[in-house]
Amino acid sequence: MERRVASHTEEEELNQRRRLLNLARKGDPKAINRLFELYQVRVYSGELLSKGKIPKWPSAHKPLEKAHRKPHKTGARQRASLARVRRRDRSLRQASRAAARKTRRRTNR
Numbered sequence: 001m002e003r004r005v006a007s008h009t010e011e012e013e014l015n016q017r018r019r020l021l022n023l024a025r026k027g028d029p030k031a032i033n034r035l036f037e038l039y040q041v042r043v044y045s046g047e048l049l050s051k052g053k054i055p056k057w058p059s060a061h062k063p064l065e066k067a068h069r070k071p072h073k074t075g076a077r078q079r080a081s082l083a084r085v086r087r088r089d090r091s092l093r094q095a096s097r098a099a100a101r102k103t104r105r106r107t108n109r
Helices: 008-026 029-039 046-051 076-108
Strands: none
Touching (some): 008 029
16 A cells, blocks of 8 residues: 655655665665665665674663762761751651551551
């Protein structure tokens, strides 16, 4: 089933894309570059695939390597602030647990 084209310019673009894909499939480097410029599409020819020169899973960016980072040093102020936040969170959790216990006791009676 063929798609209906809305205008002549769209039809021309589809024809240009087909031509570029056919040339790229045959290994034309200009067509491959043009496809990448226009549509951000990479085309690998049969010889590249057979030689195994392409990545197993192409990715847009490389993830950061955490092993090369220096360990983060926290100062005394930061440690004290973190301790205060942890104590506050702990007390809030305890208060919410106590409230939950009270409501459970009321509903069980």
